[in-house]
Amino acid sequence: MHLHEILFWFLSFMAIVCALGVILSRNPVKSVLFLIATFFSISGHYVLMNAQFLAVVNIIVYAGAIMVLFLFVIMLMNLNADAEPQKSRLVQMAAVLSGGALFLVIIAALRTVDLNNKAMITSEGDLGLIHNLGMVLFKEYVLPFELSSVLFLAAMVGAMVIGKKEEVIQNP
Amino acid sequence: MPIQYYLFLSLALFSIGIMGVLMRRNAIIVFMCIELMLNAVNLLMVAFSKMYGNADAQIFVFFIMVVAAAEVAVGLAIIVMMYRKVHSVDINILNRLKH
Known part of the structure; x- marks a missing residue:
């Protein structure tokens, strides 16, 4: 495995785990921090694709400005208690089922799509x-x-x- | 990396965002999940831009970020105003437009 692939898998794993942390953690402040980690790993993906302008803008705008705005609002409202009311188990189950069903349907639709299979996304080229x-x-x-x-x-x-x-x- | 991997990664992130929107009751978390979905789309767009060697898609990603920043400013102002009125950000309480 090249360094590029190792970084790709590491960043993908980190992005998905942190995205799951956003929707699963009870504390809104922790959700914001997980979302910032997700944005950083997405910026890492941009760097891997040599889109360095977007990587920097993503960090400055999203992780820097937008998430600080979210954090301010949460702390002003004093919501950093863990006592958020939850939806019922049935609704949560339905939400996970519908999200997973969408995932499966789009994967099944895209599996046979005629993409250019030889197209490798590399870090070459100065496009970005x-x-x-x-x-x-x-x-x-x-x-x-x-x-x-x-x-x-x-x-x-x-x-x-x-x-x-x-x-x-x-x-x- | 083949383009399919980026497709599946951004699809997974988008689905997680949809699950969060349907699952949580805190309006701010719902809003954050929408941001997550926007970022999944951005990632896919940059991957396709690399695949076709076209810089226009990256400009579009830039504009998506611009629109998202404006959207967050207005949306959080609306949430703060709602919180002042009803002292809660629970979306099950914020359904008064129905009545």
């Missing part, structure tokens, strides 16, 4: 480096890039309007 991605982003996708700034502005205003304390409306 910042030079190439920047050329594509600022040549072909410059309008969506600018529109995303409007989206962020709208999200920021929306979050502030929703999150501010309601003032008592005085009837005239």
Whole structure:
């Protein structure tokens, strides 16, 4: 086994175990920490595919910004107690069954699909480096890039309007 | 690594996200499982981008991350507002739109 394969299996195992930890742990803070570990292993996969720009952005945006936001909200609400009410056993069983059934159905559908079987995902090629991605982003996708700034502005205003304390409306 | 391995890995992560959405009652955990599903799709998209040697898919992954960040900001604001109103993030209590 090459180093590439060992890293692939290790990162895959870590991603799946940590994802299971997200949905199985009772404490929401532990769920957030497991999700951060999942994001780090997905970033490791990006590095293995030589998509280094996305790996760094994934760590900065997801593990750095979004998960800190989740952690702040959980700690502000003081939810880090283990006393979360659980759904009934029947509903949990149905959830696991339907998720597993979806998994099986898509695997059965994809098993015979005519993919390019010789396509090996290697860590060669400089496709995901910042030079190439920047050329594509600022040549072909410059309008969506600018529109995303409007989206962020709208999200920021929306979050502030929703999150501010309601003032008592005085009837005239 | 063959492309099928990445397909199965991201499919497994997506299914785990779906199980979490159906299984948990905490609204924040449900939200986190949606993030997990988005990341599974991102991983598959980067793998296909490598397979076809096309950089457009990686730009799309970048935009998915942008949209996810905006979505998280608004969604968490909604959850905080709900928590202020009903002092709970249990989705079995937050079903008042039905009535």
